[in-house]
Amino acid sequence: MLSHPPLRRRSGFQVNAVGLAAGAIVLFWAIVALVGPDLAPHPPGEIVDFDFYGPVSARLWMGSDYLGRDIFSRILMGARYTVGISLAAVCIACFSGIVLGMTAAVIGGWFDTLLSRFLDALSSIPSKLFGLVVVAAVGSSIPVLVLVLAVIYTPGSYRFARALAVNSNTMDYVAVARARGEGTGYLITQEILPNIAGPVLADLGLRFVFIVLLLSGLSFLGLGVQPPYADWGSLVRENLGGLPFAAPAVIFPCLAIASLTISVNLLIDNLPVRIRDRSD
Amino acid sequence: MTGQITLLVLGRLGVALITLVIVSFVVFGATEMLPGDVAQILLGQAATPEAVAGLREAMHLNEPALLRYAHWLFGLAQGHLGTSYANHMPIAGLIGGRLMNTLQLAAVTTVIAVPTALFLGITAAMYQGTLYDRVVTTTIVAVISVPEFMIATMAVLVFAVWLKWLPALSFANDVASFGELLRIFAMPVITLCCVISAQMIRMTRAAVIDALKMPYVEMALLKGASRSRIVLHHALPNAIGPIVNAMALSLSYLLGGVIIVETIFNYPGIAKLMVDAVATRDLPLIQTCAMIFCFGYLTLITAADIIAILSNPRLRR
Numbered sequence: 316m317l318s319h320p321p322l323r324r325r326s327g328f329q330v331n332a333v334g335l336a337a338g339a340i341v342l343f344w345a346i347v348a349l350v351g352p353d354l355a356p357h358p359p360g361e362i363v364d365f366d367f368y369g370p371v372s373a374r375l376w377m378g379s380d381y382l383g384r385d386i387f388s389r390i391l392m393g394a395r396y397t398v399g400i401s402l403a404a405v406c407i408a409c410f411s412g413i414v415l416g417m418t419a420a421v422i423g424g425w426f427d428t429l430l431s432r433f434l435d436a437l438s439s440i441p442s443k444l445f446g447l448v449v450v451a452a453v454g455s456s457i458p459v460l461v462l463v464l465a466v467i468y469t470p471g472s473y474r475f476a477r478a479l480a481v482n483s484n485t486m487d488y489v490a491v492a493r494a495r496g497e498g499t500g501y502l503i504t505q506e507i508l509p510n511i512a513g514p515v516l517a518d519l520g521l522r523f524v525f526i527v528l529l530l531s532g533l534s535f536l537g538l539g540v541q542p543p544y545a546d547w548g549s550l551v552r553e554n555l556g557g558l559p560f561a562a563p564a565v566i567f568p569c570l571a572i573a574s575l576t577i578s579v580n581l582l583i584d585n586l587p588v589r590i591r592d593r594s595d
Numbered sequence: 596m597t598g599q600i601t602l603l604v605l606g607r608l609g610v611a612l613i614t615l616v617i618v619s620f621v622v623f624g625a626t627e628m629l630p631g632d633v634a635q636i637l638l639g640q641a642a643t644p645e646a647v648a649g650l651r652e653a654m655h656l657n658e659p660a661l662l663r664y665a666h667w668l669f670g671l672a673q674g675h676l677g678t679s680y681a682n683h684m685p686i687a688g689l690i691g692g693r694l695m696n697t698l699q700l701a702a703v704t705t706v707i708a709v710p711t712a713l714f715l716g717i718t719a720a721m722y723q724g725t726l727y728d729r730v731v732t733t734t735i736v737a738v739i740s741v742p743e744f745m746i747a748t749m750a751v752l753v754f755a756v757w758l759k760w761l762p763a764l765s766f767a768n769d770v771a772s773f774g775e776l777l778r779i780f781a782m783p784v785i786t787l788c789c790v791i792s793a794q795m796i797r798m799t800r801a802a803v804i805d806a807l808k809m810p811y812v813e814m815a816l817l818k819g820a821s822r823s824r825i826v827l828h829h830a831l832p833n834a835i836g837p838i839v840n841a842m843a844l845s846l847s848y849l850l851g852g853v854i855i856v857e858t859i860f861n862y863p864g865i866a867k868l869m870v871d872a873v874a875t876r877d878l879p880l881i882q883t884c885a886m887i888f889c890f891g892y893l894t895l896i897t898a899a900d901i902i903a904i905l906s907n908p909r910l911r912r
Contacts, residue, residue, distance in 0.1 A: 436617035441892050443851045448625045448885050451873040528742045532851075535744045536858055536870055551744060555859070558751050566752070569745045576740040584736075 334585030340578035347391055348398035355388035360543055368554070368562035378563035380554050386564050389550055390571050396546035397572070400457060401526045404464035408526075409519045411465070412472025417503045417511075419473075420480035431477070438470035442529055450538040460539060464526050471525075475518050479511040486510075520583045524576045531572050547572045604901050611897040618889045619671075623664050626878045671886060677879040679872075686883050690865060694887070697857070697864035701849050703780055704787040709842060712792040716799025716838075721826045723804060731796065738793040743855040747786040754782065783856045790852040791845045798841030805837070806830035836906025843899035847892050 347354075357363045362383045369379035377386040415434075419427040449463050483489065484507065492506050533539040534548025545553065550568035557565050658666075670677065676686035719731040738746065754761045761781050806812070807830050815829045857867040869884035 432613075433617070436614045437621065439614050439893055439896060440618055440621065440889055441847070441850045443854050444885055444888050444892075445621075445625075447854070447869065447873055448622055448881060451876060451878070451881050452626045524740060528740075531742045532744065532855060535742070535855065538873065548742070548744075551748065555748075558748060559756060565748060569741075569748055573737075573741045573745060576742075577737060580736060580740045 331585050333581055337578040337581035337585065340574055341582055344394055344398060344575050344578075348394045351391035351394050352388075355385075355391045357385040357388045359388045359392040360384065368557040368560060368564055371563050377567040380550070380564045381556055386550070386554075386567055389545060390547065390568060393545055393547045393550055393568065394571070396457075396540050396544060397527060397530065397548070397575070400461055400464070400540070400546070401523055401530055403461045404526050404530075405468070405519060405523045407461065407465035408468040409472045409515070409522060412469045412474075413476040413508075413515055414503075415469075416473045416476030416478075417480045417507050418499065420477050420484050421499050421502050421507070427477075430473075434470035434473050437466075438474075442467045442525075443532055446529060446533050447536070447538060450533065455533075455538055455541055457540065460530065460533070464530060467529065468522050468526060472518065472522060476511065476515055479514060480507050483507045483510045517583050517586060520579055524579050527572065527576055527579075600905065603904055607897060607900050607904065611893050615890065615893055616668075618893070619668055619886060620664065622882055622885045622889070623667060626882055627660055667882070671883070676883045679880045680875075680877045686880055689868065689880065690883065690887070693863060693865045693868050696862065697853060697866060700780070700783055700787070700853065700857075700862065700864060701846075704784050704791065704849065705846060707784060708788040708792040708795065711788070712795035712842075712845075713799060713838070715792070716796040717803055717826065717831065719796065720800045720803035720807065721822060723807075732800070735793045735797050738789055739797070743786065743790050743852045744859055746789045747782075747856055747859045750782055750785050750789075754785070779862075783860050783862055786856050786860075787849060787852050791848045794845040794848055795841055798845065799834075799838050802834040802837035802841065803830055806834040809833070836903060839906065840899045840903045843895050843902060847895040847899075850888055850892050 352359065363379070363385050367379060367381050367383050369383065371378050377390065380386050380389065415430060419430050445467050446463055450459070453459055489502060489506050492502055497505075530539055530546065531548030531551075534546050535552045537549075537552060540546040540549050542549070542553075547568045551565055551572075554562060554564035554568070667677075674687070676690070678684065679686055679689060715731055719728045722728050761778055803826065807826070809830070812825055812829055815825045820829070853864065854866040854870065856862065857864045858870050861867070865884055865887065869881060869888075872880040872884065
């Protein structure tokens, strides 16, 4: 394939329109997760309508749910659970995955082999099943959910970070640092991490989507966030009875999940190549 | 050469077996974390301490966890699946029919999804960059990025609520005719097909496009072969390995999908049984179902790996 040299070098990163729009939606949900409940027109737990599965109206922007609660307010509140839990889980998963991956790549040997085998075995349990079994055993609470989601997605992150770190580990500058007598900690934080940061961040975004999907799936099965609190998956579950009448109560939470996950995917696909594939 | 391949395949099977043991350890360990005394829970509040102690003895609960794990694993290997906590029925009986139902669903889905995905994936790669390709790839990104239950919900909205072709929720208890069977299967199968074929189309398209970048394809182009001949005759045979690998991998998405689909459509399969067992905290039943699922998943992943090894000489090192 031919590779064209850039005709003129622009300073900074180039972003396209799709990426910008997706970024705006992601930013919107992040803000909603932070301040959303204060903006809600009604308290999320309050019954404001005597009609259940009510239609979209000027007062209830997204209709009412199976008890006559305002769906719009509940979605604003649910954003906090969906985004918050997923973000916490993805941070723990990627942090442990990246640290373990880089350590395994730098140390190598039996440590690397054992850890890789074990995490491979862990990743060959279907994610939804793993969640199901653990939640059945210890019950569902927010800390348990965060930990379970983090454990499920650590192996993937480990594999990704390790593969990048193994490449980076063969570079001359790492050999030089090693010859200088630097320790493992220095090698990981000062030499390898800066060189794999871009792709690792993109991977974090993709993993965030997987976690949102799994969390919603678990909540949909009744194993995620427990009433009276509700994330978007629980909202769909609660209002599933309205599905035969195409109630807005079941459609809008679905749309909320889709808008978040599709935007994150599009944002990462449209990231400037210089951030995404910096390790090349 | 053949000996080397046999060795590689056997090695892969060995890894799968070790993985299965580790998985069983994790499943057993997870269910061990349950707080409270199982014997006490089973017998209820009114049980005498003697009765509880007797049951603990009978269930080997006083033995160390590792020994009980060994017991359980040996029992499982010999087909002794144990008894359900909730209704004291043998688990083998509970699972039997349900497993068949789930396998039927999986089989019907596979038969429909694989040819569709192959067709869409190959044609998208053939007309890469055209409007058709972009529509297909965008749809796939959308389908992959939303949860399975949302696809099921949308299917209900479209086919049951707006078009009124199918009932919103189906029960397999009252099947009288072939037409009814079709109506019951339709919605779960549509949903599952969407879930798994999205991945298949994506990977098939990528495999064919990779093959199209090879020098021999350029050669075929230069000698004047038509586009369909280049794709079907030159590129496709070399992409078969990765495509079959992709098929096996995508089929493993059936497992996640089946849990959601059986729940939302009330389909009496093994996943629904397991979700219900979670609600009643019926641990032996959950353990057995989990092991069946993991076994199926591992089989598919291992099959995918072995196909990849067999089809690509470069992986045989």
